[in-house]
Amino acid sequence: MRSIVIGTAGHIDHGKSALVRALTGTDPDRLKEEQERGITIDLGFAHLQTGAEGVNLAFVDVPGHERFVKNMLAGVGGIDLVMLVVAADESVMPQTREHFHICRLLHVPSGLIVLTKSDLSDPETLELARLEVRELVGGSFLADAPVVAVSSRTGDGLEVLKDTLVSMAASVPARRADGPVRLPIDRVFSMKGFGTVVTGTLVSGRLETEQELVTLPLQLATKVRGLQVHGQSYTSVEAGRRVAINVGGVDVSDVARGHTLADRDAFEPTRWLDVRLDLLSEARPLGQGVRVRFHCGTAELLGRIVPASRPRPETGPEPDPQSDQGTNPRELYARIHLESPVVATRGDRFIIRAYSPLATIGGGVVLDPRPPRGGIGSAKGLDRLRRLDTQRGDRDLALAVFVEEAEGAGFPRPALVSRAGLSYIEADRAAERMVRDGVATPVGDLLVSPRVRAELAARLIAALQAHHEAHPLSEGMPREEARERVFRRVAPAVFEVVLQDLVAARRLVARDRLALEGHQVSLSSEEARARAALERVYRDAKLTPPDLATAASAAGTPAGVAERMVSLMVRNRTLVKVDTLVFHAAALDDLKTDVQQLKGEGATAKIDVASFKARYGVTRKYAIPLLEYLDRERVTRRVGENRIVL
Secondary structure: OEEEEEEEEEOOOOOHHHHHHHHHOOOOOOOHHHHHHOOOOOOEEEEEEOOOOOEEEEEEEOOOOHHHHHHHHHHHOOOOEEEEEEEOOOOOOHHHHHHHHHHHHOOOOEEEEEEEOHHHOOHHHHHHHHHHHHHHHOOOOOOOOOEEEOOOOOOOOHHHHHHHHHHHHOOOOOOOOOOOOEEEEEEEEEEOOOEEEEEEEOOEOEEEOOOEEEEEOOOEEEEEEEEEEOOEEEOEEEOOOEEEEEEEOOOOOOOOOOOEEEOOOOOOOEEEEEEEEEEOOOOOOOOOOEEEEEEEOOEEEEEEEEEOOOOOOOOOOOOOHHHHOOOOOOEEEEEEEEEEEEOOOOOOEEEEEEOOOOOEEEEEEEEEOOOOOOOOOOHHHHHHHHHHOHHHOOHHHHHHHHHHHHHHHOEEOOHHHHOOOOOHHHHHHHHHHHHHOOOOEEEOOEEEOHHHHHHHHHHHHHHHHHHHHHOOOOOOEEHHHHHHHHOOOOOHHHHHHHHHHHHHOOOEEEOOEEEEOOOOOOOOHHHHHHHHHHHHHHHHHOOOOOOHHHHHHHHOOOHHHHHHHHHHHHHOOOEEEEOOEEEEHHHHHHHHHHHHHHHHOOOOOEEEHHHHHHHHOOOHHHHHHHHHHHHHOOOEEEEOOEEEEO
16 A cells, blocks of 8 residues: 655644644644643654545644754655645634645655635635745745645535645655665654664664664664554565554663664664755855754754865856855755764755754755765865766766775775665665776775876886895785885785786786896896805705804805895795794705605604704704694694695
């Protein structure tokens, strides 16, 4: 069954709750205080299931008193359609205007105007109210909306209103069921025998019983134990429905209005937002760092705003950023720093209200829920915000900004959902499109700018050239040194793929050390003579090599030169370091061959320290390191005091 969520809006005592009660038969004023005082204080809920049309109308009734606008904001964020309620005998009042502006700023998809208390008005008064409301909503999403006059007391006009709502429901766009689960919580309570229950409008995704979710921003793991829509149990619910969820794993004291139930890892709470603001004409100019109340979904948080500048006009010269400060532009870019984390993603709409006195200032849209550090008022910062502004450019341009800014760290593909605000399917398609158009290259689960990939390759080549010039005896730069010097803030997968690119292009050789293709160790004539002499010393010493000083003396080589040449031969495996001793690789190869042949000399094929010393004519100083070397090379395995030849 098609289901849409309808919210009321309007001044106090203009008959919003009475209208919902007359339509549905359910009193949305559930609190005792509301019923005693005759005013709506908190959100109320009711529904009407139309028969033949197969449409379920879920109503969210909001308070009209100015003191409870924050409660109104918690209910209006998830609606598909608004009923702007105006009493015909009073016409447009202050909260009529504020509620209308809130719905306009939140981009409520559609709506209609309901003139209540028609039985208390004569035709002239009714027509005057109609004209005043039309004047209020002129040029907005309600400019051509139906106007229905009703009386909740007599029932006049109710059937026309029902038919109008059903007709409008057919044109309301469906919510995205292929997106991540996201349910801003507007009510929390406990039921005996069930435990914690939360309610809200499922903005996107699909809920199923036993589904594992997370409560944000607290990161509390929870599980769906049961689902109800208007008192009826379901095993699954898709986006667009108001739903009550029996959740396990959290206590009623852990959860509150303003929290969000979501898929794990689908959203990341944030305190910083880059936004586009639309200020009301009557709002005061925004100062730097002014404190405001930020309303998004069902959440209300305190924060401070840093205005940037007006968007570039479609035609004409670009405004001077400095000249915009201290004025009251209707539209501007800004950064908001919240005092508490909020669950928000790109494209979310919000409302800002003055900290004191309470009044709606304006609203806007989130351009980036996790902006990078840096100012937003500079020419570069403003250009970035304009590229992110989908109202003034295509969406892929904004995604390209995210990929470019990620540099070598790469932009995680899951962030196309959590940060860019796409559904899972949209995220996959966007990634494919960016790769196809050359905007990004895939590296595992990351998207990396081709420019960044090329720059990293160039930086590595330059670093290796400098290394070869500074260290002519080195066979190359150690991998970890290259990672630390050139790729410090780069994802490991990006480091590896840049190496692969350069190896495939035959520009470098990548082993334990990295070197430019064709690089050869450059030895002076003295160093070449010393290397050859030292190699003879170690080859001739076989299994009883001298220490470095003795080897240098025997080769007639200065100690410093000998140390460099021995290190060089260890790196290229001409010599092998075993513990503190250095052996010629050929001597160790001969040793391994000889020991392996012991298996043919006896059934036991065992060797101990004493027999090893006797067989190879070495002292314990050499025997112990050599036997341990044979163990590591899997030629032997120690069993007690003996070694078994494998």
